[in-house]
Amino acid sequence: MAPAYKVTYFDLTALGEPIRFLLSYGGIEFEDNRFQRENWPAIKPNTPFGQVPILEHNGKVAHQSIAICRYLAKQVKLVGKDDWEDLEIDAAVDTINDLRQSKLAHIIMNQTKKIKQTKAGPLFNEILPFYLGKLDEQAKRNNGYLAAGRLTWADVYFIALLDYINFMAKKDIIADSPNLQSVKENVLKVPNVKDWIEKRPKDNL
């Protein structure tokens, strides 16, 4: 029988990887449907909003990677114990995504050389250290996790995405953040996550 879940994304970690991490964490078998860049124009019109990753389950299709991750987190029981904990987890996830999307991607990927030069200074000297300092304090308060004082999908989301964030930043952004390094260790030591990292295809970032 085919697996009940199918993940469609580029042959990359990036935005697909938090979804694959969460499925792997839960021991849920899934079809890891990867396509090459040259096939994207043919696939794009068949997605809900012209974007990937998408998740297919029981004949239904979902888009938006964070929404998909939250859904899977409920299935694999990596959510909060009450609504306020879920709020803290959601806020951590959206902060990491802001870092990736509004701060890094928009300055690094889509700009003219001149804007890159003007904005890279503040980004690397002020904005990133500010956010990472705050996140590191948060991880310290939560004993090596981003929220709720224990492993939640916020940690899995962050660490699954970290290779991509580091690729954009061209450095290890948590090199000076000991408590975020603990978050990384706490995610990567989970046996199911370890197994996934060993068996996954080589990254093409």
Add this chain to the structure above:
Amino acid sequence: MAPAYKVTYFDLTALGEPIRFLLSYGGIEFEDNRFQRENWPAIKPNTPFGQVPILEHNGKVAHQSIAICRYLAKQVKLVGKDDWEDLEIDAAVDTINDLRQSKLAHIIMNQTKKIKQTKAGPLFNEILPFYLGKLDEQAKRNNGYLAAGRLTWADVYFIALLDYINFMAKKDIIADSPNLQSVKENVLKVPNVKDWIEKRPKDNL
């Protein structure tokens, strides 16, 4: 007794308004703590990540407007009936936020004149019509709502934010989207929402 919820934001609709709409929808009394721009530097260091809106409740502070909205949606019962409906609601909310943040704000607000001129064409002639067309189809399938075939916090989020999105776009972005107009009507006809709009301070966008 002071209200149990306190919302702190600029004296604007924008990102604060979905939170105020949801509290109003649920008939929850809240302290609507607005500050003027000149006071922002003094307030900023006392927020969790240097950003507003923030929500205070029972001595705890939360940030990230969408995470706050999802929390309040649970309190006022505007969530899905199962995990998959919540996924559809979350995906709609993140799509609207992408439209605001990645598509509109980053092109319109933060760029040089030259980039504005180069990018405004594709934005208004291709990207916005594509997204709005998809969202309009989605609202049609859901009988005048964005998800689940009935009123959820995705609708409230969208309509509360619409004035701000239109302000950035310098036009009514749903003028040609009859089903998104139905979403607007369906939110604005709720008596508690109507009452809030009548009594709220004049917008300073």
